[in-house]
Amino acid sequence: MLTTAEKTKLIEKYKLHEEDTGSPSVQIALLGEEIDRLQKHLKKHAKDMHSKRGLLKMVSKRRKFLNYLRDTDVNQYAQVLKQTGLKK
Secondary structure, three states: OOOHHHHHHHHHHHOOOOOOOOOHHHHHHHHHHHHHHHHHHHHHOOOOHHHHHHHHHHHHHHHHHHHHHHHHOHHHHHHHHHHHOOOO
């Protein structure tokens, strides 16, 4: 799990306005960081099926946020993909 300081740092980087904590771009960034951490965990603990299920749920949730962002704001979608390094 991300610490509060790490979450704050990610929110500062991806926020759209001063009080933004829940926009799709911020959510995608937070989920991406959690996904990276879980992938590292699963490389060591390949049989941890509970974590694998959680990883798949997070990937699905991030995909839904990306689809929403693509449908509502194409420019923001492209910017988020570029910043996070995701492929599409």
